[in-house]
Amino acid sequence: MKFSRNITIGQYIYQNSLIHKLDPRVKILTTILVIISLFLIKSWFGFSIIALYLFINIFLSKVHPKFVLKGIKPLIIIIIITLIIHFFTTPGEVIYHIWILNITKEGIQRGLFIAVRLFLLIVATSWLTLTTSPIALTDGIERLLSVLKFIKVPAHEIAMMMTIALRFIPTLMEETEKIIKAQMARGADFESGNLIKRIQNFLPIIIPLFINAFHRADELAIAMEARCYRGGEGRTHYRKLMISIADQIFFITTLFVILIAYLVVL
Amino acid sequence: MGLPNPAIKKGINTLIKFSNVTHFYNDGQENKITSLSEINFEIQKGDFIAIIGANGSGKSTLAKHINGLLLPSQGDVFVENYNTKDPENIWEIRKKIGMVFQNPDNQLVATTVEDDIAFGLENIGMEEEEMKERVDWALNIVDLNELRNSEPHLLSGGQKQKVVIAGALAMHTSYLVLDEPTSMLDPKGRKEVLEITKRLNQEEKITIIYITQFMSEAAEFNKIILLDKGKIILSDYPKAIFKKVDLLIKLSLEIPQITKLARQLSENGLNIPTNILKEEEMMEYLCLYI
Numbered sequence: 095m096k097f098s099r100n101i102t103i104g105q106y107i108y109q110n111s112l113i114h115k116l117d118p119r120v121k122i123l124t125t126i127l128v129i130i131s132l133f134l135i136k137s138w139f140g141f142s143i144i145a146l147y148l149f150i151n152i153f154l155s156k157v158h159p160k161f162v163l164k165g166i167k168p169l170i171i172i173i174i175i176t177l178i179i180h181f182f183t184t185p186g187e188v189i190y191h192i193w194i195l196n197i198t199k200e201g202i203q204r205g206l207f208i209a210v211r212l213f214l215l216i217v218a219t220s221w222l223t224l225t226t227s228p229i230a231l232t233d234g235i236e237r238l239l240s241v242l243k244f245i246k247v248p249a250h251e252i253a254m255m256m257t258i259a260l261r262f263i264p265t266l267m268e269e270t271e272k273i274i275k276a277q278m279a280r281g282a283d284f285e286s287g288n289l290i291k292r293i294q295n296f297l298p299i300i301i302p303l304f305i306n307a308f309h310r311a312d313e314l315a316i317a318m319e320a321r322c323y324r325g326g327e328g329r330t331h332y333r334k335l336m337i338s339i340a341d342q343i344f345f346i347t348t349l350f351v352i353l354i355a356y357l358v359v360l
Numbered sequence: 361m362g363l364p365n366p367a368i369k370k371g372i373n374t375l376i377k378f379s380n381v382t383h384f385y386n387d388g389q390e391n392k393i394t395s396l397s398e399i400n401f402e403i404q405k406g407d408f409i410a411i412i413g414a415n416g417s418g419k420s421t422l423a424k425h426i427n428g429l430l431l432p433s434q435g436d437v438f439v440e441n442y443n444t445k446d447p448e449n450i451w452e453i454r455k456k457i458g459m460v461f462q463n464p465d466n467q468l469v470a471t472t473v474e475d476d477i478a479f480g481l482e483n484i485g486m487e488e489e490e491m492k493e494r495v496d497w498a499l500n501i502v503d504l505n506e507l508r509n510s511e512p513h514l515l516s517g518g519q520k521q522k523v524v525i526a527g528a529l530a531m532h533t534s535y536l537v538l539d540e541p542t543s544m545l546d547p548k549g550r551k552e553v554l555e556i557t558k559r560l561n562q563e564e565k566i567t568i569i570y571i572t573q574f575m576s577e578a579a580e581f582n583k584i585i586l587l588d589k590g591k592i593i594l595s596d597y598p599k600a601i602f603k604k605v606d607l608l609i610k611l612s613l614e615i616p617q618i619t620k621l622a623r624q625l626s627e628n629g630l631n632i633p634t635n636i637l638k639e640e641e642m643m644e645y646l647c648l649y650i
Contacts, residue, residue, distance in 0.1 A: 229471055260471050264513035313466035320427055320459040321469075321480040321527065322451055328485045332478035332495070 105161065105220070106227045112340065113155035113225045118234030120341045124348045125222040131352040132211050132218070141210055143355035147348070148217050155225045165220035166213065173209050180205030232256045233333055250326025262310070269306060273299050375567065376403040376426060376535070380435035383421055383590075387433055395421040396590045399435070403535075403569065408561045410578035411571045413587035414612050419571045422587065423539040426569065427457040439535075455484060458528025460538040464520030464545075468512040473504060476512065477527045484531070498526040501564070502556060518549025525556060535567045536560065543573065554580065575608065576616040579637040586611075602635035618642055 108114070113121075128144065135141060152162060186200030226234070236253030243249060274284070277298050284295050383396040395418045403409060413419045424430040425437050428444035439456065442449035461467050470476040474495050481491045499505045502522040512520060521541050528536055538557065542550040554577055560566045570581060578584050584601045586594040588611050594601055602608075605623050608615055615623075622636040622645075632645045 229475065257470060261469065261512065264511070265465050268513065310463075310466045313461065313463060314469065316424075316429060317459070317461055317467040318469060318479075320429060320454060320457075322454050322483040322531075323479075324451070324483065329482050330485050330488065330491070332475055332482055332488070332491055334488050 105165065105223050107157050107161060107224050108227075109156040109225075111154060111156040111225070113151060115340070116225075116344055117335055117337050117341045118226050118230040119238050119335060120337065120345050121222055121226055122231070122234050122238060124345060125218055127348060127352055128218045129215060131356055132214055135355055137358075138207075139358060140355040141207075141214065143351060143358075144214055145217075147351045147355075148214065148221060151221055152217075155221070157224045161224055162217055162220050165224075166216050169212070169216055173212050176212065177205045177209045180208060228260050229257075229333070232260070233331065233335060237335060250329065254326075258314070262307075265310075266303065266307065270299065270303055273302050374402045375405055375440050376569075377438040378402075378422075378425070378435070379438070381425060381432040381437060382434040383418075383425065383430065384433045394590055396425070396432075399590075399592060401585060401592060401595060403567060406561070406565055406567055408558075408568050408582040409570065409585060410581035410583070411569065411585045411587060412573065412575065412578045412613060414573070416589075417587040417611075418590040419587055420539050421590075423459070423537050423569070423571055426535075426537050427454050427459060429459075451484075455531055456534050458525070458531060458533035458536045460521060460524050460528065460536065460541045462540045462543055464517050464524060465512075467524050468520060471511060472508070473510050473512065473515070473523050474499070474508040476523055477530050480527055480531045494530045494532070498530040501529055501560075502526045516549060517545040518552045521545065521549065521553050522556060525553075525560075529560070529564075529566075533566065535569065537569045537571075539571045540573065541570075542577065550577075573614065575602075575614055575619075579616055579619075598637060599635050602637060603633075605634055 128148070131140075132144065135144070152159060181197050181201045182195050184198050184201035184204050186198035188196045189199050189202075190197040223231070232253050235256070236249050239247050239249035239252060278284070282295065282298060284292065286292075287295065378399045378401050381396055381399040382394065385393040385395055399422065411419055411422065421430060425432060425444065426439070428437075428450045431445055437444045439449075439453045442453050444450065444453060468476045469479050477495045477498055478491055481494060486494075496505075499508055502525055504519065504522055504526065507515065507519065512523065515523065524541075525536070536557070538553075542553050545553065557568055557570060558580065561568045568581075570577070572578055579598050579602070581598065584594070584596065584598055585592055586601060586608075594604070594607075602615075602619055605615060605619065616637060618636055618639055619634070622632050622642060623634045626632045626634050630649070632642075636642050636645070
């Protein structure tokens with residue numbers, strides 16, 4: 095069992111492109127708008143507009159489309175299952191009959207529609223995570239959520255948790271690897287037995303990992319306090335975010351595209 | 361008590377003062393433990409001090425008292441006339457005192473080197489431009505400019521500790537308290553951290569308080585405070601401390617190889633002082649026998 099040492103969190107791919115230079119807040123907002131529009135759009139024409147829009151965005155970001163497809167891979171089973179469920183469960187004109195199941199024309203239409211919707215949802219979110227570094231993403235989320243402070247959304251705390259999670263995932267992975275090796279050296283067996291047995295076998299890994307994680311949390315809290323950390327109040331940011339003209343043009347274009355996709359019914 | 365008085369501040373040289381500090385863990389409970397008792401000492405501007413002691417001697421507890429992470433159960437700690445007990449002063453004190461802890465992994469907060477160095481500056485609400493300048497400056501001092509965009513988990517232990525030190529430097533700290541900063545590092549990292557500590561003391565005039573179990577490291581300092589069971593039992597120059605080798609061994613402290621050799625040679629009848637700390641010095645004495 096071996097984890098890669100050079101693990102990268104998220105799937106960010108650096109490219110010197112227009113899209114990469116956009117403000118993360120703008121990118122997060124547009125992604126949310128696109129997702130919402132995907133649920134509201136009722137026509138194939140609307141979907142094709144959004145698909146074209148996403149395709150252009152990916153092209154402009156210079157990220158190879160294969161990375162986008164990679165993001166879809168793990169979810170392909172879910173897409174297929176939804177497709178099949180819709181085939182058989184939608185009432186309507188029966189076009190094929192197996193045993194007690196009926197495939198309907200409406201079912202096929204609806205299933206495909208939902209599958210395309212899921213597909214585009216994944217593409218839209220992959221586009222965001224492929225072109226925005228985790229740091230920028232965290233910063234963007236913090237700034238966006240801070241708008242919601244009046245309803246007591248703990249924006250800074252959420253962002254700080256994300257940062258610490260990002261920072262410690264590789265450290266904890268390395269530690270897991272060490273614990274696995276240490277337990278194997280003591281004769282632990284992780285590869286045989288039935289499922290329940292195997293899950294039980296992982297207890298000697300998970301327990302030390304948790305105990306160490308709590309120790310780390312304690313020490314980190316002390317170190318943060320020693321560095322004058324006292325919550326988000328009065329805190330400034332090392333990385334400044336600026337809405338440029340490019341951001342504004344991008345945002346307005348996106349709004350325009352979404353409106354066309356939603357309103358124009360052919 | 362504890363109010364900063366500018367008139368006094370100008371004239372004084374005593375910057376950190378422990379006065380009758382006693383600390384109990386689990387105060388008021390049955391399993392009360394006295395981890396520091398009646399500690400009295402002063403640290404002057406520009407001091408280069410090592411605090412040594414075996415495990416459980418109260419070294420780390422003492423370190424955490426300097427910037428108010430722990431408060432004395434009895435007695436007072438003053439930092440430039442601010443009392444650490446006064447909550448109003450605590451952030452002012454922490455700005456002045458940089459801390460470096462044992463485990464480099466558990467001190468870095470941000471996901472890149474430069475973001476981490478800026479962490480303290482963000483906390484005190486510094487403006488963006490000044491922050492950039494200070495981060496650049498601190499990176500240069502610890503010589504990590506090339507790694508500024510690296511993720512912490514890809515750095516070596518020594519480099520991680522240097523990032524922590526840079527984070528403290530960026531705050532323009534006047535004191536650096538290092539709590540066993542090298543105990544988890546390889547020999548190379550150990551050397552690097554010790555060297556940078558020396559350089560900061562000499563070039564940046566930063567007062568250093570260095571806590572360690574390694575006598576060989578402590579030998580490099582101007583003054584050593586020896587702790588045992590929460591009490592200061594010796595406070596002197598390294599030469600004077602190393603004369604008492606028997607005591608050090610009794611306290612299960614690790615003696616530098618060269619001092620051990622000097623001691624054995626002297627036991628075997630050679631006329632060599634037992635407190636030799638440097639190889640060159642040993643050479644000189646040995647040459648007398650040739």
